[in-house]
Amino acid sequence: MDEKRVDRRVLALILGIAVLALIFSGWRNLRKGIYLGSDFFFRAEETLYQRNPVNYIRTVPADSGIDFTIVLNGVEQSANLQRDGDFVSITFDDGTVFEGAWNGQWFYDRQTGLPMEFGEGVTVVVGNQIPPIGKPAISNALCRIAWGDLEQRGHVSLLFVGGLLYALGAVTFLFPNEAHFFLRRWAYQNAELSETGLFMEKAGGVVGMVVGIAVMMGLFIF
Secondary structure (H helix, E strand, O other): OHHHHHHHHHHHHHHHHHHHHHHHHHHHHOOEEEEEOOEEEEEEEOOEEEEEOOEEEEEEOOOOOEEEEEEEOOEEEEEEEEEEOOEEEEEEOOOOEEEEEEOOOOEEOOOOOOEHHHHHOOOOOOOOOOOOOOHHHHHHHHHHHHHOOOEEOOOOHHHHHHHHHHHHHHHHHHOHHHHHOOOOHHHOOOOOOOHHHHHHHHHHHHHHHHHHHHHHHOOOOO
């Protein structure tokens, strides 16, 4: 009876971890937002896109166009976006102006037909310094917000692939003999793993579950 109770507790723990991983994965990867450089800003509110308390973009109602407050690493700047059809004009508070068009994915120069973000060039940084995000990249993000062309950090396929890997790892951990000899038991007269074999098979199951959780959560997506 004690062994059965322990098995039920282990099974409940495995299922509980799976449910929590699925919930966290949906919260982390399926919410809408925008990319700004390599950072993802979630839509926290209708007018707020936030990575953390010192990195966010807020839209402000304006009589003409859309006003934005952009805070990156605690440093604030503002910009105004005007649009006429697909034509876009973005004016920053330091007087910098970008004019071009939005094609649903990129804010590009109408004359060259190239995305303005690609014209930022290469930024050289020293040590562990974080390279600054240029205004062309910010402008691209502001256009995405203005047109509502949001994206997800991850994909629902992460849940399915990660969930499958987790399930296979869980089955291997709970039923090491059956997993090891699956489709091969016919070749053995007395198919049983040794104590070391059981330990290694269960360890492999734990590794499979950890990998499954990492995939579900999209931990490789920064």
